[in-house]
Amino acid sequence: MSEMVLLGDEAVAMGAIHAGITAAYAYPGTPSTEIMEFLIRYSQKNKKPVAQWCANEKTAYEGALGVSFAGRRAMVSMKHVGLNVAADPFMNSAIVNIHGGLVVVVADDPGMHSSQNEQDSRYFADFARIICLEPTNQQEAYEMTKEAFELSERFHIPVMIRLVTRLAHSRAVVQVDGQREENPLQKVPDPNSWILLPSNAKKQWHELLEIQKEMEKHSESSNYNTLELNPDFKEFGVITTGLARNYYLENLPELTPKPSHLHISHYPIPVEKVRALANHVKKLIILEEGYPFVERFIRGILPIPLEIQGKITGEVPAEGELTPDNIRPVLGLKVRERKGVVHFNLPNRPPQLCPGCPHADTFMSLKKAMAEFQKTMVTSDIGCYTLGALPPYNAIESTVNMGASVGMAKGAADAGFYPVVAVIGDSTFLHSGVTPLMDAVAHNTNMTLIILDNETVGMTGGQPTILPYSRLKDVVLGIGVDPAHVHVVTTHRKFIDQNAQLFLDEIKYNGLSVVIAVRECVETAKRHKKEQKKA
Amino acid sequence: MKYDMIIAGVGGQGVLSVAAIIASSAMKEGLYVKQSEVHGMSQRGGAVYANLRLSDQPIYSDLIADGTASMILSMEPLESLRYLHYLKDDGYLITSENPELNIPDYPDLNELLQKIRSLPNALTIDAHKLAMEAGSGRATNMVLAGAASHFLPIKPETMKNFIKEIFARKGDKVVDINLKAFAMGRKLGEQLLKS
Numbered sequence: 001m002s003e004m005v006l007l008g009d010e011a012v013a014m015g016a017i018h019a020g021i022t023a024a025y026a027y028p029g030t031p032s033t034e035i036m037e038f039l040i041r042y043s044q045k046n047k048k049p050v051a052q053w054c055a056n057e058k059t060a061y062e063g064a065l066g067v068s069f070a071g072r073r074a075m076v077s078m079k080h081v082g083l084n085v086a087a088d089p090f091m092n093s094a095i096v097n098i099h100g101g102l103v104v105v106v107a108d109d110p111g112m113h114s115s116q117n118e119q120d121s122r123y124f125a126d127f128a129r130i131i132c133l134e135p136t137n138q139q140e141a142y143e144m145t146k147e148a149f150e151l152s153e154r155f156h157i158p159v160m161i162r163l164v165t166r167l168a169h170s171r172a173v174v175q176v177d178g179q180r181e182e183n184p185l186q187k188v189p190d191p192n193s194w195i196l197l198p199s200n201a202k203k204q205w206h207e208l209l210e211i212q213k214e215m216e217k218h219s220e221s222s223n224y225n226t227l228e229l230n231p232d233f234k235e236f237g238v239i240t241t242g243l244a245r246n247y248y249l250e251n252l253p254e255l256t257p258k259p260s261h262l263h264i265s266h267y268p269i270p271v272e273k274v275r276a277l278a279n280h281v282k283k284l285i286i287l288e289e290g291y292p293f294v295e296r297f298i299r300g301i302l303p304i305p306l307e308i309q310g311k312i313t314g315e316v317p318a319e320g321e322l323t324p325d326n327i328r329p330v331l332g333l334k335v336r337e338r339k340g341v342v343h344f345n346l347p348n349r350p351p352q353l354c355p356g357c358p359h360a361d362t363f364m365s366l367k368k369a370m371a372e373f374q375k376t377m378v379t380s381d382i383g384c385y386t387l388g389a390l391p392p393y394n395a396i397e398s399t400v401n402m403g404a405s406v407g408m409a410k411g412a413a414d415a416g417f418y419p420v421v422a423v424i425g426d427s428t429f430l431h432s433g434v435t436p437l438m439d440a441v442a443h444n445t446n447m448t449l450i451i452l453d454n455e456t457v458g459m460t461g462g463q464p465t466i467l468p469y470s471r472l473k474d475v476v477l478g479i480g481v482d483p484a485h486v487h488v489v490t491t492h493r494k495f496i497d498q499n500a501q502l503f504l505d506e507i508k509y510n511g512l513s514v515v516i517a518v519r520e521c522v523e524t525a526k527r528h529k530k531e532q533k534k535a
Numbered sequence: 536m537k538y539d540m541i542i543a544g545v546g547g548q549g550v551l552s553v554a555a556i557i558a559s560s561a562m563k564e565g566l567y568v569k570q571s572e573v574h575g576m577s578q579r580g581g582a583v584y585a586n587l588r589l590s591d592q593p594i595y596s597d598l599i600a601d602g603t604a605s606m607i608l609s610m611e612p613l614e615s616l617r618y619l620h621y622l623k624d625d626g627y628l629i630t631s632e633n634p635e636l637n638i639p640d641y642p643d644l645n646e647l648l649q650k651i652r653s654l655p656n657a658l659t660i661d662a663h664k665l666a667m668e669a670g671s672g673r674a675t676n677m678v679l680a681g682a683a684s685h686f687l688p689i690k691p692e693t694m695k696n697f698i699k700e701i702f703a704r705k706g707d708k709v710v711d712i713n714l715k716a717f718a719m720g721r722k723l724g725e726q727l728l729k730s
Contacts, residue, residue: 005562007572030574113573137595170571170586170597173562246595324600336601340619340626344650347640349545349613351581384579391639461574 006174008167009034011138012077012105015145016049017042019101020180022072023050025060027431028460029079030114031168032107036077037461049182055466056402056431057082061089061104068100069194071186073149077105080119085402085432087124090158094128095204097156097193100183101149107163110290111321114165114459116382116399118320120290125160125267129208131215132160132267133224134242138172140265144224146180151218155211164289166243166321215268222266227273229280233257237281238331239264239274241294243322244287250324254333259285269297278306285330286310289322352387358519359385359452361499362491363395365517366421366450368500369507377417381405381433383425384458384521396423403432406449410440413447419507420446426453426472427465434475440512441480448506449514451476452491454521462524469518476514485513492519536566538589538688539599541618544610545635546583549676553608554585556680556701560693561589571597580637582614589688608683610676611635612647612659619654627727628654629682631662631675658682658727665719670708674716681720685728691721 006014013035016024026036039051054060057078067074076086083090083106090104106124109115125132131151135141141163148159192200219225237260240248245263252258262277264270278284278298284306286295292311299308309315315330316322328335353360363385370376380386380396381404388395398408406429409422424433429451440447453472457463467475473488485506489499499517506513520528540557544550551572558570571586586599599621607628609615615630622628630651634644651657662678669678677698684691698717702710 005559005568034574166571166597169574170569171558172569172594173567243597246597249595250600323598324596336603338601338620339624340602340622340654342616342619342650344616344647345642346613346616347638347642349580349582349638351546351579352637354579387579459579 001175001177004174004176005171006138006142007034007169007171008135008138008141008163009107009169010038011141011174012145012161012163013038013042014174014176015142016075016103016149018176018179019146019149020073020182021049021075021149022100022182023052023064023067024075024077025052025054025063026077027054027057027060027082028457028463029082029107030460031109031165032077032079032082032105032163033460033463034168035105053463053466057086058089061086061093064102064104065089065093068098068102069188070100071188072100072183073102074100075103075105077107079115080106080108080121081115081117081401082106083121083124090124091128092196093158094130095196095201095208097188097190097204098152098158099156099188101152102158103145103148103152103161104158105145105161105163107165107168108290109165111165116401118290120293121160121162122267122290122293125162126293128158129212130157130160131155131219132162134162134265134267135167136243136245136265137167138170138174140224141167142174142176144265155215157208162242164243212268216271219266219268220270220272222270224265225263225270225273227260227262227277229260229277230258233259234281236283236285237261237277239277239284239286239294241265241287242289244289244327247322247324247327248287251328251331251333255331264294269294274298283307283309285315287316287322287327287330292318350390352390353384354522356522357384358454358491358517358521359388360393361493361496361519362423362450362452362517363388363393364496365491365499365503366423367393367395368496369503370419370421372504373419377409377412377420379405379408379412379420379422381424381428383428384454385423385425385452388423402428403436406433407436407439409447409449410436410445413445418446419448421448421450421503421507423450423452425458426451426455426469427457429472430466430475434479437476437481437514438479444511446510447512448503449512450503451514451516453516453518455518456521456524458521458523462521462527472516476516481512481514485509485511487514488516488518490519491517536591536688539604540587540606540608541584541599541604541621542587542608543582543584543614543618545614545637546580548610548635550583550585550610553610553676553680554587556694556697557683557687557689558587560689560697563693563697564689566591566688567594569594569597582617584614584618606683606686608679610679612644612651613641615651626656627686628657629679629724629727630657630659631679632659633661633663633675656727658723660720660723662720665723666716669716669719670712674713677713677716678720681717682724682727684717684721685724
């Protein structure tokens with residue numbers, strides 16, 4: 001046993017290392033990024049495991065599947081919306097007979113600190129009919145990750161670890177123990193369980209449904225699902241999931257008598273434990289970090305004799321994160337007085353592009369070009385350049401999901417809009433922008449794509465783009481964009497006018513054009529300079 | 536014993552380094568620690584803060600509750616007021632006087648500082664000037680850490696050792712500058728304690 005100070009993300013990474021993973025894959029995304037960053041640092045020192053960034057979450061997931069197919073343990077990590085991208089391999093990996101342990105870590109972002117929605121990944125685990133473990137602190141993040149590999153191999157399913165921002169990005173001491181050996185390299189004995197032809201898939205789906213009962217039984221006896229009944233108090237009982245337990249325990253000293261309490265961190269939901277608590281009390285209070293997943297399940301649609309208070313009935317806030325404060329009213333505790341009230345006009349300080357950011361110069365050129373037209377449309381994407389939506393730029397008009405700028409521009413052009421420009425970063429383009437560009441090539445859509453190439457994945461802290469910037473032009477040419485309308489330019493303050501003219505010329509061209517505006521991110525440039533100095 | 540504090544500032548001002556020094560020192564002294572940070576989007580020149588919780592008992596929540604923080608330590612005056620609702624009645628507010636002017640509607644600095652000084656147990660410090668005197672403007676956050684050190688349930692020696700440790704790879708000169716900045720801040724903090 002030894003002690004380490006770890007972020008929740010890093011505790012998961014350490015758990016995976018100690019579980020004997022052979023490989024880990026990921027695409028950067030807040031709040032999950034630090035899992036892979038830790039694994040890469042560890043792997044550089046210790047020569048293993050394989051720890052790699054991938055083009056996107058789907059390719060990352062498929063890499064992990066291959067490791068499992070070869071009999072070894074693998075982990076794939078992503079942010080919650082990344083699982084949408086990886087949904088195809090995820091859902092189908094539940095049907096095959098997972099061989100080497102496969103753990104998928106999904107970091108949700110309730111409160112939307114750095115995301116476009118607050119979807120709750122427990123629904124995805126339920127959808128795939130697999131086990132989900134939900135740690136509430138760094139120690140559990142470590143231990144549950146190790147256990148997840150055991151469960152994966154025992155039930156032959158992928159197992160999900162669900163994190164949330166406040167755990168992913170909070171540091172504490174973690175007790176860690178020894179390392180398990182890697183699995184031997186041993187191919188799946190019966191590939192039929194992985195060849196999902198309908199005849200095999202039917203059999204596999206049947207098996208997955210058959211083992212649901214065993215998974216439920218296991219959940220029922222899991223040490224992570226704890227039920228404490230207070231025989232002397234029946235007025236109400238509390239169910240917590242995820243970080244809600246921490247906030248509940250923070251407030252517990254003020255509650256007398258102590259309510260009966262069920263904490264759920266191991267899904268499927270332990271039905272018998274829920275029933276035992278429900279039979280014991282007149283009212284259930286349900287506190288969950290995320291959607292009212294357990295609450296909806298328990299509430300159902302038929303009348304029940306029990307009163308249930310939670311997010312659906314509004315006693316607990318249905319949006320944003322839980323806090324030690326916003327669960328007090330439902331527990332019957334007085335709201336803490338906010339004594340330090342500021343009587344001073346506090347302007348907001350939203351995030352913004354760094355001074356000297358290449359995107360800023362590209363946006364200035366774009367605005368200049370667009371000033372020629374009365375009506376314009378600029379679709380955009382996910383990355384630092386999303387901040388181009390804010391003043392002083394106000395340069396973009398959409399941000400929906402990775403790669404959407406390209407497909408949406410095509411759709412808008414098909415609908416008859418002109419001029420339409422899509423702006424997307426280099427890494428986002430490689431993640432999900434190439435395929436919609438193929439659609440635009442196929443129909444020579446009248447649109448202009450500007451790839452903002454800062455040679456890095458900027459917003460998540462400067463991870464390397466999966467292909468170096470010099471290849472982007474070849475990718476664009478390779479899928480068939482007319483070479484006369486593919487340009488690579490340096491974006492810089494001193495080139496604002498000439499780049500604006502080029503944008504304008506290409507916007508006026510009746511067909512598909514692509515301009516790659518290149519200059520390295522100022523943050524990574526600083527870092528690279530430092531590294532060069534050292535070397 | 537329980538000591539909750541908010542460390543505030545603007546992305547890039549060294550909020551996380553100060554949090555790390557205090558957290559690591561507390562751990563070295565055997566305390567339970569939780570340190571919640573902001574990563575990702577809001578780091579880009581936006582308002583950032585860390586929740587730092589120290590205790591001799593296990594800590595559950597990563598987040599601090601309203602009206603319970605013992606201190607707000609801010610790298611920037613405007614940011615020091617953003618989290619005031621966390622501060623308890625007899626909590627301390629320590630902030631740098633040097634504004635980060637990256638927004639168009641930054642309030643009048645004098646009015647802002649007057650407002651802060653009118654609060655009970657508040658100390659504003661020209662941390663940048665002291666850091667320059669210590670040898671580098673980059674040690675501003677160590678001046679503030681020094682000022683805070685009086686009030687923390689940690690021995691200043693432990694913090695100093697940690698400052699030595701993290702700056703060691705940058706050479707003796709950087710270590711000295713940061714230790715000097717810490718000492719200068721600590722001296723100012725003493726005045727607040729006396730008043």
